Amino acid sequence: MTLVDERPTVAPVARPTGGSLLDQFELGLNAPICLTWELTYACNLACVHCLSSSGKRDPRELTTKQAEAVIDELQRMQVFYVNIGGGEPTIRPDFWHLLEYAVAHQVGVKFSTNGVRITPERAAFLAATEYIDVQISLDGATAEVNDRVRGAGSYDMAIRALENLSGAGFKDAKISVVVTRKNVEQLDDFKALADHHGATLRLTRLRPSGRGADVWDELHPTSAQQRDLYNWLMKAGENVLTGDSFFHLAGFGEPLPGLNLCGAGRVVCLIDPIGDVYACPFAIHDNFLAGNLLHPGGFKEVWQNSELFAELRSPQTSGACTKCQHFDSCRGGCMAAKFFTGLPLDGPDPECVQGYSEGALKQVGRSIPAASQDHSKPSKSKQEPVLLQLGMLSPKAPPVHGCAESPLAGFNPAAI
């Protein structure tokens, strides 16, 4: 499998020594610095921007034994920590076992959750276990903003989880926020919320991946908001985590703290619930599938020898971007963001802060690649967020009477 067929083939050359650490990272490492492992596609929520289009469990999900074998291999490869996500990882019945197994095998875990299973008892367990980081997802500093994206009741669920964690003495949980057009005005409120719970704020970029592709046009921050976000992040410095996801903003001037490069297949990758290995968490698509760890050679073989990863680690052609004076700061931006908005991979990021992608985004005939998988639940439930809420009946509507205008007045499909 090749990433971009039109890319010129570069003959393998001996790896150069020296140079900056970033140059070395671009050439790839013996093992990822950290990797993301989506344990399940099953989820109790149905967030409109879900990167992995989660909802239903994949019946081919790795078994407990297979998952343990993955952890054993990560230990052998000295992958010191993994980011576990999903779906909602905690609804896997063996989740807590796998957590303990990983920690016992020198693989630290940071897991992302919507909070559904973070009861006071689980919070106490987490507080008593070393090498575990908990990241609660929240996409609004108020229920109104959050629930519109993540679904009714999800704000309260996240806050309850944070309260349970701090109540149990769990130190320094993370509040993980995907920055959108709707919540970017709430950055100070998010920070205050994190401070209130003794937590650290983590902001990440909205990617047009998974179901995110459907809402990206509507939710990605405007260019004015990007500038505000950049200024806010520069001021916050290392007090706010970003998963190094805003390096495309480096084109505004000074680079942000952290790694300012695309780590896909070079320093990061993603393992999905069935053991497929993708270049990064934002690129769950056949074009970025490097292999499956159940095949001979396991994860190590995929990481070290897959054709896709070799290509990502070879010198890249960055087209017009190389002529831009900011190229050294942003390095062309996020590969997944370009791919899922139908932009060429050797051109600017769709959110290029210098505005170089505006023309391409407006181009007639720009084709968004079709998703190669979708785990969304088929039927809409009452909790499911709907971005466009047109003429919905208020639940507090007066009792329906005989001469109600609508033939469907009082009809509640969920009650049937």
Place this chain on the structure above:
Amino acid sequence: MGMLEEPWQLSSDVALRTEPFGALAYNFATRRLTFLKRPDLVTVVGGLAAGANVREVLVAASIPTSQWPAYLTALESLAVAGTIQPRNQTELQKEGANS
């Protein structure tokens, strides 16, 4: 002359992973990653525990004396980051824990 005559070692919470450019040092206690950007520095750090003192380790790793000041500076910053620790300190801690 400070560190040069002292016995040091990789911190007990730290694991080293060799990489083409040098090594990653991960501190499980602080969850911080440090990068050793020269393979020779990796040899020195990895060899600390086997030497009676830092001088002996530098000699064993065939580091020219002209480069010792640079290595000592690098080791000092690794000490500040908690990547390496003085060896007697852990021995004292162990004795303390046993008594």
